Amino acid sequence: MILNASGCLDALTAPAVARSLDAFVTKTVTPLPREGNAPPRIAEVEQGMLNSIGLANPGIDRFLSQTLPRLGELGVPVWVSVGGFTVADYADLCDRLDDRPEVEAIELNVSCPNVDDVPGSVGEIVAAARAATRKPLYTKLSPATADIAEVALAAQRAGTDGLSLVNTILGLALDNHTLKPRLSRGAGGLSGAALKPIALAAVYACYAATGLPIVGMGGIASGRDAIEIVAAGAASVALGTILFSDPDAPGRIRAELASEMAALAVGEADNVIGLAHAKTTAASETAAAAAALSVQ
Numbered sequence: 001m002i003l004n005a006s007g008c009l010d011a012l013t014a015p016a017v018a019r020s021l022d023a024f025v026t027k028t029v030t031p032l033p034r035e036g037n038a039p040p041r042i043a044e045v046e047q048g049m050l051n052s053i054g055l056a057n058p059g060i061d062r063f064l065s066q067t068l069p070r071l072g073e074l075g076v077p078v079w080v081s082v083g084g085f086t087v088a089d090y091a092d093l094c095d096r097l098d099d100r101p102e103v104e105a106i107e108l109n110v111s112c113p114n115v116d117d118v119p120g121s122v123g124e125i126v127a128a129a130r131a132a133t134r135k136p137l138y139t140k141l142s143p144a145t146a147d148i149a150e151v152a153l154a155a156q157r158a159g160t161d162g163l164s165l166v167n168t169i170l171g172l173a174l175d176n177h178t179l180k181p182r183l184s185r186g187a188g189g190l191s192g193a194a195l196k197p198i199a200l201a202a203v204y205a206c207y208a209a210t211g212l213p214i215v216g217m218g219g220i221a222s223g224r225d226a227i228e229i230v231a232a233g234a235a236s237v238a239l240g241t242i243l244f245s246d247p248d249a250p251g252r253i254r255a256e257l258a259s260e261m262a263a264l265a266v267g268e269a270d271n272v273i274g275l276a277h278a279k280t281t282a283a284s285e286t287a288a289a290a291a292a293l294s295v296q
């Protein structure tokens with residue numbers, strides 16, 4: 001399954017791109033409207049991009065009355081990403097989404113690097129959200145933590161149905177001439193190619209620890225990247241930064257992924273999930289089969 005990463009696609013301005021996905025994930029919605037941080041809030045850097053958008057969004061009231069009905073008409077399953085500043089915020093947001101038929105799943109963004117307020121522990125947030133909704137819950141974690149598998153286990157114990165891995169990690173870029181930060185806020189969230197090995201490590205560790213379904217993201221830009229994050233343990237893949245330069249990436253990556261799987265002769269996509277954890281890899285099995293044929 002291919003999704004977009006939250007905040008990286010506006011389905012209402014690019015409906016064709018949204019329809020090329022298996023599910024559309026909204027930008028994180030907060031209890032109140034937010035302007036976000038002052039510009040400049042995007043900077044291209046080597047191997048990726050920095051952003052300090054700061055969760056700019058219309059707030060839950062306007063989202064429910066104006067945005068969600070229009071998203072529901074797109075014909076694509078909608079996942080709503082929610083973010084708050086207290087445990088109660090998350091519970092309220094989930095409660096208000098619970099009876100909305102347009103919503104297939106809720107992603108709990110407990111990991112935005114661009115807001116200062118620190119919400120409660122992940123376990124408390126997930127438990128409160130779980131009590132507030134019957135919708136499937138995916139908890140989106142930050143890779144900037146000493147032991148992400150521990151956090152994932154806390155989310156699992158509190159009742160999350162899946163994990164979204166990973167959010168961005170703080171980075172800083174300085175202006176060539178002034179040597180001042182290029183983003184008005186100073187540091188921002190680093191995404192894109194530089195995040196890929198970090199995302200792979202997070203997915204690998206959390207799959208081994210929890211066995212939960214994982215939406216893997218972080219620098220996925222090709223079918224090869226996609227098959228690697230699935231092998232690390234992701235059941236689905238989300239595309240973020242790549243969508244800014246290549247809106248056709250969902251179709252392209254789907255086709256490339258099919259070629260990668262055919263080349264490795266692994267059969268259906270489900271066979272690849274977690275393959276990096278297996279004692280023998282598909283590649284070694286293929287090589288072993290080829291060697292066996294050549295001696296016969």
Ligand SMILES: Cc1cc2nc3c(=O)[nH]c(=O)nc-3n(C[C@H](O)[C@H](O)[C@H](O)COP(=O)(O)O)c2cc1C
Nearest residue numbers: 005006007028051109166167191192218219240241
């Ligand atoms: C411009 C921009 C805005 C983002 N906004 C959000 C957001 O609102 N909520 C969220 O959970 N993640 C947000 N993210 C993080 C992405 O969803 C994703 O986790 C991250 O970019 C890693 O994937 P990528 O390397 O493919 O971009 C944002 C990322 C970017 C680049």
